[in-house]
Each structure stands twice: as C-alpha cells, then as structure tokens.
Amino acid sequence: MTDVGRVVPEDAGGAWEMVVGLEVHTELRTATKLFCGCANLFGDEPNTHVCPVCLGLPGSLPVLNQRAVELAMAIGTALHCEIRPSTFHRKNYFYPDMPKDYQISQYDEPINVSGWLQLPGGRRIGIERAHLEEDTGKTAHAGSSGRIQGAEYSLVDYNRSGVPLVEIVSAPDMRSSTEARAYATELRAILIACGASDGKMEEGSMRVDANVSVRPGPGAPFGTRCEIKNLNSLRSLGRAVDYEAQRQIALLESGDAVVQQTRHWDEGEGRTVALRSKEEAYDYRYFLEPDLVPVVPDPAWITAVGAALGPLPAERRARLVALLAGAVPAVGEGFPDPDVGVDAEGSPGVSDAEREQILTVVDLGLDGLVVAAVAGGVPARLALARTANEAATDAGAAASLDPGAYTTLLGMEVAGTLSATQVKAILSDLLAHGGGDPVELARARGFEAMADAALVTVVREAVDAHPAEWVRYRDGEEKLAQFFVGQVMKATRGQANGKGVVAELERLARE
C-alpha cells in the first residue's frame, strides 16, 4: 500500500488529494428478522417469510430482536466504538418495497459511535457510527427493460423486508482508492470474524456507498462531495472512486464546480451517472419511533458481548507473524496485542510474499489451520505456504477442514513420508471430499510405497543413467543434487520425496 497517505491519483499531477468516506450496510446473520419472528433467509419462494409485522399490516407492532442488538454491539466492540443507549426513528418516504412507507432506523442516537478501524498497513480510519436499521423488500420490474421505466408491472418480494442491517459510517479519512478497498476488505473480515455477516458483496449482504471529494492538497478544506451507489464488488469500489475523483478534478480544473449529488456507478460503462442532486433529496421527516422503547444495554451485557468476541483479523495476523518469528503456540494462550507493531506490514523477518500469504489466510479465515499445524510441529513457513497457496484455492472447503487431519497431512511432508506434490494431491482430495483420513488417502493413491524401497531403486536408476553428473556430484559439486532430484521427480511424476532423494544420494556417495 505504497500510496497510503499520499496525493492520489498520481496522474493528476500530484496537486489534488482525494477524500473518501464509506457507508457500509451489512445484513446481520440472525435467525430471525429485526422486528418479527420471520426467518432471515434469502432465495426462497417470494413472500414465504412474511408476517403482519414485516408486511407492515395495520395494527402490527415491531419487537426488537435482541440477537441483532448483540451483533451490533459486537461490531461496535470490534470497531472500538463507544456503545451507548440508543433509540429508533422513522425515516419517511414512499417506496413500494418498503411496506410501512417508512424505514425504522437509528438516527441521532445510534448504538455505536466514535470508533476506528486499523488498516493492515497501520493507518487508522475513523468510524463515526454503526447503527441498526431494517432492510427493505425487493422489487422486480416486469417488461422488456427490467427497469422501472417502461415496466408493465412490478412484483415485490418482502422476504428481505425487516432483515436486520448495521450501517457503518466511516470518517472521510481515506485518501486513495487503494485505501478505500483496504478498508472495505478489512471491515468485511471483521464483520465475518464477529459472526455478524457473511460479507458477500456480490450477493448484496454487504453493500458499500462511497462519498468522494477532492481538494487542492492535504489540510485544505474538504471539497463538495458526491455519494456513489451501486458498488457491488471491491473492484467496482476501486474503479468508481478513481473515476469519480478524476471527474471532479476535471470539472475543477476547467473552472466548473462539483455539484453535490448522489451518483450511480455503471460497471459496464465504467463511469458514474447523476441520480439526484441535493435539492432533489428526500425530506425524510425523521421522528422518534413511538412503537419502540429505547435500547439501554446494561454494562454487564456489553462486557459479555465483548468477551464472547473471537480474535479479530489484526490479532490473527499478529499471531501468524509471531509464529513466523518462532513463537510456539499453546492451547488457550492469548493472542499478541495487535496495536504494538507486530502487524503484518513492516514486521521484521516477514517477507512481502509472506505478508501477502498472511493477509490471504486471515481474510479467508484459514489462519486456524496454520495455528493448528504449527502446534502439531509443522514449521510455520511451510504451514503458511501450504494454507495460502493450496488450501486457499478452495477456501470454502478448507474452512471446514479438520485441523487435526490437516496437521497430520503436513506432518507427513515434514517427516519425509510424502513429497510436496503428494501432499498437494492429497490436500485436493481432502478438499474435494470435504474431509477424510490423509493416511488412508495416501495409501489409496499408492504414495507410501515410494518412501522406502521404491525410492532407492529409482535413485539408483537415475545415477546409472547419468554417470558423468554422478561423478561431479560425488566429487563435491553439491548443486547437482537438484539435477538428480529433478530426474527422480520426472521418473515418478513428482511423487518422490525430495529430501529422501537427497538423503539417498548422500548415502550412495559415501559408499
């Protein structure tokens, strides 16, 4: 993240600084909706998870889901927010997929305020608030265009109506699209770690809006901002932020003003398009929701939610760094303090490649495999590499791997029982079958025999086939060991154990 805190975009001659704040909506992984007992499930038959409350039927009343409050507090804790007594308001506007024609949302008294998120690069981004609100239903427009204009009729599915959301509003602290992406990535990992969200941007369970402005340089007053909607992936986020900043710079450099607007990101066209200006903005007529009482979590509850919180991504990265540095994990041992400079970037003894591996493994939630393997005697670098490079290719399956089986498998590589290639093959078996016994799988593939008698034969054949090289090796040209390893691998289609080959070569040379 070389451009952190720097003037961006760089091809703007370095004169302009981009200012970005993100508003992230995440659907909470509760069993039921925010104000009723309907299942919080998508993809089912339309309007099968509905009741008088989430359909806004006359006479129905909302009852707050305590689990949603807990998850909101977990998010607040993870983002170092102050958790406060909070209230709900009504946000009034007409929309057919909003059954009451108002949204129940926290307004001037949100549950979480004043926190921060630390990017893996070390910079802290302020969190202004993280508040609870309800989701809307979904409208489908029937007709040729699929859009509201020209639609013959519209169909509304209220299964999503009333699903709990937390909206996390950052301070305008990001200074590049790279930072915006890093923030969204880290926030997603935190939300997943909290058990609050599945973090799926493409499926809409995490939705990002970006507020973008530019200014002449650091310290100058903020420029007029535009809010960019419809960012369905991290890639869209990065592209849209860069496009929008360039658009504003071009306006300013040609003497025009930026108009405060809500703009829509068109992924296909690669540009933002005006939706509505500030003057056209809705008057939401917020007022205190009279059907709900204030949420006043007692300190013991807040403490319990914090105590139940698992280790967060920063701590988990710090732990992997510590493992690379030779620390030995023990069961139940606390994680290193993530705020004392042991984060991945800039940590001594960690290469750039390893830093990327650490980010990948923690992002995908596979660091538990690394920790288990190291505890089982596997060298940390090997465990990290196998996890980041092989297990990560099917992260979904890897996440549910039995750490014991994984440790056994890598242990066979360490012991020289299996070659790296064999380990990778068996790992792909484990991932494909959703588990299994690595010893059994190795036997089934006939890998074990290679380890002893068969290997001696193959090495002998390689030596006999290349007498000139053998003489040079025996006379001290050690690098030729790799030549023979290569020959043996070729002959065994990669199934031999490299260390075993070298050991056999050394034995033969001593004969």
Added chain:
Amino acid sequence: MTAAAIAAAVRSGERRAATVTEASLAAIAAGEGEIHAFALVLADGARRRAEEIDAQVAAGQDPGPLAGVPVALKDNLCTRGVPTTCCSRILEGWLPPYDATVVKRLAAAGAVVVGKSNMDEFAMGSSTETSAFGPTRNPRDTSRVPGGSSGGSAAAVAAGFTPVALGSDTGGSIRQPAALCGVVGMKPTYGTVSRYGLVAFASSLDQVGPLATTVADAALLFDVIGGRDERDTTSLDRPAPRLASVVGQGVEGMTIGVLAEYLEGADPAVAGRIAQAAEVLAAAGARVEEVSVPEVRLGLSAYYLIAPAEASSTLARYDGVRYGLRVDAEDTAAMNVATRSAGFGAEVKRRIMLGTYALSAGYVDAYYGQALRVRTRIIDGFAAAYERCDALLGPTAPTTAFALGAKLDDPLSMYLSDVCTIPTNLAGHPAISVPFGTGADGLPVGAQVLAPALAEATMFKVAAVLEAGAPAVGAGS
C-alpha cells in the same frame, strides 16, 4: 343487565349465552336502523360463539369472567378474517390475518363479539361523522352526535345493544362519546393495554379501553384486556390489573382536586354538574379543593401537532400496493396518489397534511419539537398537582352532545370538544368519564376523574362514588 351479572348468570348455568346473544341481536335489529352504531354486525359469528360458551358451561368448564357477554368492538381493532376498516374507504375489503391482543383476551374471557362499531375515519374526529359509512346517532337524542371517535361503541352501550364495548382513546375518543351518550368510558394508563392489533392513529397516544354502563363493568373489562403483551414493546412489564374488587372501596381520606382550567370553557350547566360532583365526593369523605394546572391549556395545540405528525407517518402504508383500495394509474407513484386521494376522507387528509408540515425540514423544531416540549410541561404540571391530590375532577367535554352537522365544517370548534380529554393522553395517564346528570338540554353530562399513571385503582374508587351519587340521566338538577 350488567356484564358482571350476565357473566355470573351464564357461568352458573342460570342463563344461556345463546339467549343473551339473541337478546342483544334483537335489540340491534330493532334500533340499529336509526342509530347506526355498527359498521358490521356479526350475527352468525356471535351465535356460533354463544353456542361454544354454552357447550363449555354444559361440560362443566368455566368460560371466563365475561362468559356470554355481548361486546361491540371498535372497527380499528383487528379481527381475524373479519373486515376491519377503521371506517375508511382505503381499507375496504381488507381482512386481517390476525386478532388484536385485546380481541384474543376478550375471547379467552368468554365474551361474544356481536359487531364492529362505527367510528370516525381512522379515529380522527369527535362526532363519528367522518366515518366513510355514515354517522352514528346519539341514542339519547337521535338529532345529536354520539361524540367520537368511538361513537359507535358508546351508542351501542347507550342503546342497550351490548352491555360493554371496546373503544380507543387518542385524545378523548372513549371518554368524550361516553359522556355525550351517558355511559362510562375509561382510558387506561399508556402501556397497560396492548396496542397490538389496534390500527394506529398516533402510537404514542393511542390506548384501548372499555365503555360500559357501570364503573364496575369498566373495571371488569379493564382487568380482562390489561397486562403485558410481548408483541407490544410499549406495554408495561407489570402483572395484569385486578381492579374489579376495589371499585366500591370509597374515597374517604383522599384529596380530590377540581381542575380549574377544565371549567373555564365549559357550558355553565356542565360546570354546575361538576360542582355537584365535587360535593358528592366531599360528602363521601374526600377532601376537595380547587387545583390549577395551567399547562393543560397548551394541550390542544400540542396535540394537533403530535397526533397528526405521527399519523402522517403511520398512515403512509395505505398506498394501494399491498391491501385495501387501489386506484390504478400509469406508474406506482401516480397510483399511490390516486389511491390515497380517493381512499381518505377530508379530515384524514387534513391531519396528514398538518402532520407532514409539522415534521418537515426547517419546521420540525418549531412545530413538532415545540409540541414535545409542551408535552413534557404538561406532564410536569400534572405531577405538581398530584403532589397534593390523589385524583382530579373536571368535565369530560365542555358541552353536551351537539347536533349532527353542527361542527363538521368547522374543524377548530370540533377539536375544542376534546379540550378536557387531550391532556390526559399527552401525559399517558388514566382517566374515566362517569355519567353525572344532564345539562340544560336534558342531555347527559360526563364527570371526568383523572389520576396519575398506574393509579387506576384510585380512579375507579372515585368514579364509583360519583356513580352512586349521580343524579339520574334525564333528571333535572
């Protein structure tokens, strides 16, 4: 016959619920053409329910404290599979898929619902004239209004159609029609009766309550419908009330304040009845003194900002998308407008516009915000009075029942009809209207007993003493 007497007779097997129900239906058949107390009479359902009650009694089971008691339900209480319209065109054809909590509790107590009673559209009115189904007439004088918005419920009880009814009270909508029809009407402490299934007008003010011919029956009904409901977060976490037994305990040693501000605009004959009521209380051993709560003068203006503001939001859902009336148009927004234009009556539209304005950017603090501050002052004003007094006394309405049509085109004069009831809703306190003689026109006057939050027991005791000492309706002073 009172509800208590009917229930006792049905529970003991002395009378059949079917007989009671037939008597109620016969009274409706005879008088409903003139009174129009109901939006819908549920004769078949009532007969089936009465049979069930009788079968329970025959099987040796106890159907409950309202066994076989015919009840009228205001048409803003949701009844499963039975039209619930709030007497508005916009809800025409809607069948709720669920029962309101109070409806369930009535059923569990053995009550027999005989109909959905007429009301001002969405409970917005003080005369039952804004009903989309036409007005209700006052059984005491059919040229007069029954009051409102629970005018149908009050008229049903006054006409002898049912011994008891449920209404809802947002600014006086139970007490004012009770006063005008000469029956008892009670507005409980906010949060003591579930609002789940009560179609909201203004959620922070609405409360369901009983109308009855006696104070004891009102207490009996309150005991049945009251108590915590998990479906209503604003319902208080308290045990269900048990007040039917305290009604006759008297007022000896109590201090009752006669609320000076409520007498200021009252018709002299009405004020005279309240003075007479004070004497009854003094004679029964209460200390009676004049009390001033000047803040209540601000109630009407605060109410006409807060209630419409909430209503403008609460009534947004009637948009033609999901249920009720839909008037088709070229797109969704135009359909919303066409539906709401056709479906809402003039008074509802007036209040939606008032409320929308009161919440608008740039005005919200001066109007809605100011009204909330006034609301707090009213609560403080009452609190000061209740430092000295156990209960307050005043008229329920400044006048007796007015003529049909007299105030329909003059909203301000109509609103003034609730000037003595609104402060109670703003404070969230309980109050009850008890018939206390008549005015100069021979029409009923209601004496209102106000009490602090959760002091229903005190309120019922005072009301019972007034009831016992009241001049008969129709008798001169």
